Amino acid sequence: MTILAIETSCDETAASVVEDGRKVLSHVLASSADMHAKTGGIIPEMAAREQLKSILPVIEEALKKAFPSQASNLQYLSSNLDVLAVTAGPGLIGSLLVGVETAKTLAWLWNKPLIPVNHLVGHIYANFIREFPISNFQFPNEEPKFPALALVVSGGHTDLVLMENHQKITWIGGTRDDAAGEAFDKTARLLGLPYPGGPAIAAEAAKFEAQNPKSEKLQMFPRPLINENYFDWSFSGLKTAVAREVSKNKKLTGEDLQKFSAEIQQAIVDSLVIKTMRAVKKFKPKSLLLGGGVAANSRLREEFNSKIQDLTSKISLHVPPPKFCTDNASMIGAAAFYNYQPVNWRKIQTLPELTITGEI
Numbered sequence: 001m002t003i004l005a006i007e008t009s010c011d012e013t014a015a016s017v018v019e020d021g022r023k024v025l026s027h028v029l030a031s032s033a034d035m036h037a038k039t040g041g042i043i044p045e046m047a048a049r050e051q052l053k054s055i056l057p058v059i060e061e062a063l064k065k066a067f068p069s070q071a072s073n074l075q076y077l078s079s080n081l082d083v084l085a086v087t088a089g090p091g092l093i094g095s096l097l098v099g100v101e102t103a104k105t106l107a108w109l110w111n112k113p114l115i116p117v118n119h120l121v122g123h124i125y126a127n128f129i130r131e132f133p134i135s136n137f138q139f140p141n142e143e144p145k146f147p148a149l150a151l152v153v154s155g156g157h158t159d160l161v162l163m164e165n166h167q168k169i170t171w172i173g174g175t176r177d178d179a180a181g182e183a184f185d186k187t188a189r190l191l192g193l194p195y196p197g198g199p200a201i202a203a204e205a206a207k208f209e210a211q212n213p214k215s216e217k218l219q220m221f222p223r224p225l226i227n228e229n230y231f232d233w234s235f236s237g238l239k240t241a242v243a244r245e246v247s248k249n250k251k252l253t254g255e256d257l258q259k260f261s262a263e264i265q266q267a268i269v270d271s272l273v274i275k276t277m278r279a280v281k282k283f284k285p286k287s288l289l290l291g292g293g294v295a296a297n298s299r300l301r302e303e304f305n306s307k308i309q310d311l312t313s314k315i316s317l318h319v320p321p322p323k324f325c326t327d328n329a330s331m332i333g334a335a336a337f338y339n340y341q342p343v344n345w346r347k348i349q350t351l352p353e354l355t356i357t358g359e360i
């Protein structure tokens, strides 16, 4: 089954062609991140306006890349597709509308079924992608197995869910305030680092680690709720703690910046890893899946890897290549394949507040 998937929930405009939920034929993405770096964060109205400009060229490029040997007429290229998929929510209303209304129009024009997809569930399905012919990414040999525990850590969400099968997802825990990615973004701003904060903090932290290889314990910032038995997180206190430390310094030196970054990264990574591994011990899944932009973080990936190796009963760890952790349309195509539920395009709505277990 060949799916054209569209994703515009935040600041990216993305389209991919995906075969049978596993093989990516094309993966196109236009980002307005540079524009948001200048303003220190996303201005929703500006993101949507950029998406409006790039949505059709991005879709056209995705189709041409997927079927390079064919005539470049869009109507003709669309005859290769069986179905369309689009992110319906959660996300920014203006941004979602660009993708959803475009997908509805194309579904009508090309007379194809249309599947609305939950963006957060999409992040989990990045782990089902097995082939990406344009690069030499290493995907794990094994497919994820059920029951699976999935941790979605993005800019707006932190959710831990148990998946008994493709259709049955139960929420186990999540953040009570800021999301993990938001914690990176907001503390980066306090340090004067650019948006998005996650990669910027990770880069500074890497410089610190290169000079201080594992010698020092990084414990400057709190890990709230870490000893509680439930699986909730709280990241908003981190901002306050970082702001307090920053205000003690008149001007941050390069070294301060690196040290603070390493401390922030470690506080977020510890919180995520400790709680998730506790859930692994409780729910005994066969696989652990990570997804969302924060899952691109190397320290987080390393720590989960080592904790999974230490387990006596073996489970498989699945983490998408970084390109599939951050927002993209391939994951939406994968999710649509495994949850094949087309909806009449007239009934599809944008759902900005959709939760990970919410009905579409």
Ligand code: KG4
Pocket: 010, 153, 154, 155, 156, 157, 180, 181, 182, 184, 185, 196, 197, 198, 199, 202, 292, 293, 294, 295, 296, 297, 298, 325, 326, 327
């Ligand atoms: O999943 P995503 O691309 O978009 C949302 O659905 O929100 O996630 C974006 C988030 C941002 O907060 C960004 O700072 C964070 O992911 N992020 C990272 C890294 N790359 C992106 N956080 C930590 N380390 C990274 N390498």
Ligand code: ZN
Pocket: 119, 123, 154, 155, 292, 293, 326, 327
């Ligand atoms: Zn996302």
